[in-house]
Amino acid sequence: MAGSLFGVAVAAVLTAFNLSALPLAQTMVMLAGLTAWLRLRNYLAHTAAMTPLITLFLDAGRLIEGGLLVDRLVQ
DSSP states (O other): OHHHHHHHHHHHHHHHTTOOHHHHHHHHHHHHHHHHHHHTTOHHHHHHHHHHHHHHHHHTTSOOOHHHHHHHHHO
16 A cells, blocks of 8 residues: 555656656656566565556556546555
8 A cells, every 4th residue: 555655646746747758758667667676576666666657658648637546546
């Protein structure tokens, strides 16, 4: 739960800055690389990196709606 909470907060902050395509893509690549490494080492950190990656993929860089972020926490 703590990893998802942190990941949702990171996703909200990332989309609040309304990044252009290149910085957003760079962030997504960085998160994707981290998740592979973190999965073997720390589940909490893996979840915290995977949650914003999934939400960014789902919304393709648009401002994430609050309902989606709440849904990520509930699941």
